[in-house]
Amino acid sequence: DGGITQSPKYLFRKEGQNVTLSCEQNLNHDAMYWYRQDPGQGLRLIYYSQIVNDFQKGDIAEGYSVSREKKESFPLTVTSAQKNPTAFYLCASSIRSENTEAFFGQGTRLTVV
Amino acid sequence: GIQVEQSPPDLILQEGANSTLRCNFSDSVNNLQWFHQNPWGQLINLFYIPSGTKQNGRLSATTVATERYSLLYISSSQTTDSGVYFCAVSYAGGTSYGKLTFGQGTILTVHP
Numbered sequence: 491d492g493g494i495t496q497s498p499k500y501l502f503r504k505e506g507q508n509v510t511l512s513c514e515q516n517l518n519h520d521a522m523y524w525y526r527q528d529p530g531q532g533l534r535l536i537y538y539s540q541i542v543n544d545f546q547k548g549d550i551a552e553g554y555s556v557s558r559e560k561k562e563s564f565p566l567t568v569t570s571a572q573k574n575p576t577a578f579y580l581c582a583s584s585i586r587s588e589n590t591e592a593f594f595g596q597g598t599r600l601t602v603v
Numbered sequence: 604g605i606q607v608e609q610s611p612p613d614l615i616l617q618e619g620a621n622s623t624l625r626c627n628f629s630d631s632v633n634n635l636q637w638f639h640q641n642p643w644g645q646l647i648n649l650f651y652i653p654s655g656t657k658q659n660g661r662l663s664a665t666t667v668a669t670e671r672y673s674l675l676y677i678s679s680s681q682t683t684d685s686g687v688y689f690c691a692v693s694y695a696g697g698t699s700y701g702k703l704t705f706g707q708g709t710i711l712t713v714h715p
Contacts, residue, residue: 521701523701523702523703525703525705527644531707531708532607532689532691532705532706532707532708533689533691533703533705534705535702535703535704538701538702540701548702549604578644580644580646582703584701585701586701587701590634590701591634591636591648591651592634592636592691592701592703593648594638594645594646594648596643596644596645597644597645599644
């Protein structure tokens with residue numbers, strides 16, 4: 491099945507710990523994105539990557555880091571510097587084109603305990 | 604950056620009713636998508652519609668890019684239509700294709 495797979499679905503983290511969220515796609519898309527959603531809110535862009543070995547900060551990148559070593563994979567690390575990490579995280583991908591539709595994974599719900 | 608405003612913020616319907624959701628945006632776009640977020644949080648693609656009109660079953664959408672708005676129509680609503688509907692756009696003046704800016708969403712509740 492073609493699609494975007496995020497893991498794990500639920501993640502619990504102690505304060506002060508780094509944690510990495512996985513995002514894998516087999517759609518052969520060049521571009522990948524990470525969004526954050528807080529309760530009752532829309533999604534906000536954290537980081538995006540249009541091509542392997544390149545990525546750019548989005549609107550709320552502080553306290554997060556990413557890598558893009560493979561076309562299929564775009565992991566997100568939530569570091570201890572992120573002040574309020576409890577949120578729902580969604581990964582997306584699209585063709586690298588001006589007119590392009592984005593598709594989303596099922597999300598990871600991160601809770602800091 | 605580009606601003607996206609959705610209305611109404613909340614909508615309560617009886618099953619079988621029709622509804623219209625609106626999305627206004629502040630600048631030129633080269634991408635506009637409508638999503639339905641289900642109770643488990645997954646975003647379901649409804650329409651990719653930077654301009655024009657599309658229909659898919661009971662749902663249809665129209666985007667008037669020159670006037671900077673889009674409408675999502677739901678006819679004969681069902682309880683399974685409940686959830687949050689998001690509009691998201693990509694600014695046409697940028698170089699980073701596919702970056703979406705989301706509205707705050709419309710929470711739709713359909714009662715049996």
